Amino acid sequence: MARIGVFICHCGTNIAGTVNIAEVLEAAKQMPNVAFVDDNKYSCSEPGQASIRDAIVANRLDRVVIGSCSPRMHENTFRRTVASAGLNPYLLEIANLREHCSWVHGDGKETTDKAIELVRKAVNKATHYEALFPKQIGLTKRALVIGGGIAGIQAALDIANSGYEVVLVEREPSIGGRMAQLDKTFPTLDCSACILAPKMVDVGQHPNITLLTYSEVQKVTGYVGNFEVEILQKAKKVDHKTCTGCGTCWQKCPEKVPSEFEVEMGERTAIYIPFAQAVPPKPVIDVDNCRYTKYLRFVEEGKEGKKPPQCRICERLCPTGAIDWEQQDQVITERVGAIVVAIGYQTFDPSAYGEYGGGRYPDVVTGLELERLMCASGPTEGEVVRPSDGAHPKTVVFASCVGSRDDRMGRSYCSKVCCMYMAKHAIMLKEHDPEVQCYIFYIDIRAGGKDFEEFARRAQEEAGAIYLRGRISKIYEDGKKLIVCGEDSLMGRPVEIAADLVVLATGMVPSDGAAELARTLNISYDSNNFLIEAHVKLRPVETQTDGIFLAGACIGPRDIPESVAQGSAAAAKLATLFSQDTLITDPLTAVVDAAWCVGCFLCQEVCPFNAIDSLVTDTRTVAVVNEGLCKGCGLCVADCRGGAIKLRGFSDQQLLAEVSALWR
Amino acid sequence: MTIASVITPSPISELRTSVEKRSGQNILECYQCGKCSAGCPTAYAMDLTPRQLMRGIQLGLKDEVLGSTTIWLCLSCQICSARCPRQIDIARVLESLRILAIAEKSKPAEKDVLLFHRIFLGLIPRYGRAHELSLGVLYNLLSKHFLANVALLPKMLTKGKLTILPPRVKGASEVKKLFAKVRAVEKQ
Amino acid sequence: MAIDYQPKIVGFMCNWCSYAGADMAGTSRMTYPPNIRVIRVPCSARVDALFIVKCFQQGADGVLVSGCHPGDCHYSEGNYHARRRFALLRELLDFLGIEKERFWVEWVSASEGKRFSRLVSAFTDELSRMGPRNTWGNQVDTTDQGQG
């Protein structure tokens, strides 16, 4: 005969506002096996938890039901509370009276009735609870960081500096990410490369960091503490052990292609490092464009017609003989205990905006393109010129929210950084050429950040940028000028400006492949393909999957300081995990009752985690669950024909007890 | 007491609800970016830009909205709707406002435009088809702009661009019935 | 039908997407009819076909099973198994004398609070339209049950 204690939380007025607590308590008293009922203003508060603790002891309760917020919010909190009263923490059941009841239904009888039913449901389930005991498993104190942008770099360095080994995977030939492409950073106007490069070098030289560039994560198996990761290393065709990065090859390579790093406004060679400060400072051969690899493909495919030249200049000139045509793509496997995902963002492609020319007008550029035009190491060595005719623009117009706050483009969110980088551009353009006049069309100036507002003011008061409140409707070419049509919504009058250069402040979108990677890792992502944190406020760098952490703009629009902070935060979380020598496993796993198992091993087929082993007893072979691998999905339970498998915490008996509690 | 020109917003106005009902658009979705007004070919001639008109509806300023030149100078060119980042069919909203203004018998700020529509529609049940000459003549008489476009007449006539006699089609009688039925339905 | 008829709905929600989606509906205060009772399961694949039948036997008018969108399962493939399992069951329901319209399988992600509240409202309307179910054994008194 169980002795269940029922505790109803008012959550201030969040629950008590629409649910009649007194009625719920009355009803609870009548429920089978309920030995004690009580309510708290805030059960999760210290006094709240204390009163629950005391009640358990005083009334010798052996099961606890708490009617409060969602179990996804406070299940762990209350398990600790229960444990502190000397009761097994898994003898707790939570009735979700807030998210599933008081917050979504009006003030009225039916809301209270539902609350009562949810409590009865919980009581019935709890009646069938049994004490559960976690097991301990070992963990590999080695981390994987995916993405070598500023967030990933920061995470890798912090983890490495706290004494753990890190494998840093970057799909480009160099780390550095978007930040490396920026000229200056707001609001301090630091040179982006100057503050980033030292960190990149540290990564390259850190004894605890294994840097895998030109590589992508392909497959992830295992679980917290014991992940196994398959990484595809694309063939560099250059042996980085012997290569000294002298640069002869990329200076002499005759094949020129548009440079991704320069947003295709400059060129690179087929054997290349993406930019001067690249880490590693050693080249890769882009096999799609290299003349010799083209030749090899040509021969291999036995095509007709004129053969491409067998260039091989790089090979001939390389002083250390580092060129290695034999090198192939290869897949390597790494064992790690935890993973930080920092795959960042890319900028929105504005070609969908027909009214802005849809890419037809060369002198309509994106913010990132302007960064490269302004950068001393950029394609124009920092000389800001019009792509069309190389003239120096005097009138520059900015269009805000391109690919942001625009449902038409399926992008309803604010990209957060554009307001500030437009201000930065206005200030920088004035520094480059005092004759430049900037006009910035904005909807709202979003300058919430340390020194941001001051910076935005500076763009107007010192750089003399004219801010016009309104979204640009159309841009068209008129001779050498671009006519920009907007409204000054403060005057309520249409505005037309004849511009030399128009800059589209394109927003942030998740990197290509973000969703695919999320699936590989079994973490969730939202409708925009941004990754979802475990709790948007309280667990901002964790995911719902233990041992996998997030950092930077892959979660949503972020600026540099936020990305750095999150990189460090993720590292700290990971270090906390690694500070333990063993991990406590969740006991809510499947368990096979050997007596009932017929040994059909259907469970083994369906288990997504290979968590079913076979056990040979003296008489026969039966299935047995590896509790380290089992994640408790219950797939095998529902598929087991003999009903021999039970899922702890979600057994048939317990779930059906919930059903039978309804509408009594 | 409040001063006349001071706005007293009425967030839940009968104006907004009826416009939303007629147009099927959610007026509160407008975040006032002004892209509509920036692209509107006649915004320069309006007393309220389309954006201000949307604002007027949000605040429930019935007289300002129904009394604006905006609703009559709208050319239904659809640019506003095509480019609206909130995907509001603004042209549809203005259409609803015109119809509402007529229903409310509120004094049109551009009375000639309404007159033109009235004459145009007046002729169709008679002839079944539009007839420019009758349209022009009637308009000039009723609007008292006796000389509007008269300068063009001789050339139009010599070029044979204007048919003197109105068209005669059997369909006319059917169209007359059609008009009557529509009016009847709309009465209910 | 009787104005006060309130369909009884059991919802099996996977912990990672749909239950979280329901929580999201809560945190964003999106109201929906109070007819649903949510039972939390780790994965839609945990839901045994037997449970559905039991629910109807217990007097439920409708059952909703919801999990992560296909491809997004927290356990990578659970919802595929669920989908297959319940497609089959749906066909069997008619045979058991239960209109298959009373059994919905829908995908709701952790960020789709709006979708969840819409879903519950739609299901509740549908069931109200269909009216009470003739439960086995004790036939529902049809006098309080006019035409939908």
Place this chain on the structure above:
Amino acid sequence: MTPRVYAYYPGCTLHSTAKEYDVSARLVCQSLGIELRELKDWTCCGASSAHSTSDLLSIALPARELQAAEEMGLPLAVACAMCFSRLKFAIHELNDQATLGLVSDIIGGELRNTIEVVHLLKVLEEEKEDLPLKRPLTGLKVACYYGCLLVRPRDILDFDDEENPQIMDHLIEALGAQSIDWGFKTECCGASLPLTRKDIVLTLSHRILHQAKQLGADCLAVACPMCHSNLDTTQREIEAKYKDGVGLPILYFTQLVGLAMGFSPKQLLLNKHLTDPLPMLKEKELA
């Protein structure tokens, strides 16, 4: 393969101010073996006046023509952009069963809303590969002007890109002429305001003509009688008001096709325009 027989709805203006559009369209289609069967005693689509004053009327009037086409069982070819727009809108609204019921009741007789409405521009554009050209329009720079009613809203009209449509340009290029890339293809000319607010029509038409002139166009090609009359008949006033020599012939695309196919200016009624295109065409040795 698109059908070569169409029901044909000229629209009011094509029997008066835009006669040359009607005539050239029939001429061209006939010689291409495209049959246009004119709807029997068709009536007005309601133009901009109907939808400005009554939702229902703006659906019922076009519905009458749709019904007529349904009886013929043929896709409906339309020349006037305004009619095209109104018919397409009607079809869209009639997708709602309640509306369909109400409207069929008003126009009397059954309406199934199954008719496909196509604009002549599309019909001819599909022929562009195999046009029998007798007199390619080499050296002629044409600014294709689509106006509003053909392209917006795209999801209802389903015609071409809203900001930078190409259909007419492709057709014109196929005639050997050069179509210019410009930003005013779908800007508004002033629509139905010429009687009531001439000043606006002058302002808007001036911007369009000025831009085309500046880019060195020899003429504008249009597919809408309303655009045509706004751009053609106003040029004297514009030049006087803005002291800007914008004189540019405004031709219907059908006339340009006809010209390239070797029909005479007389057959194509090129003499009907207020801004006489003949001098320009003679100079280019195209007439």
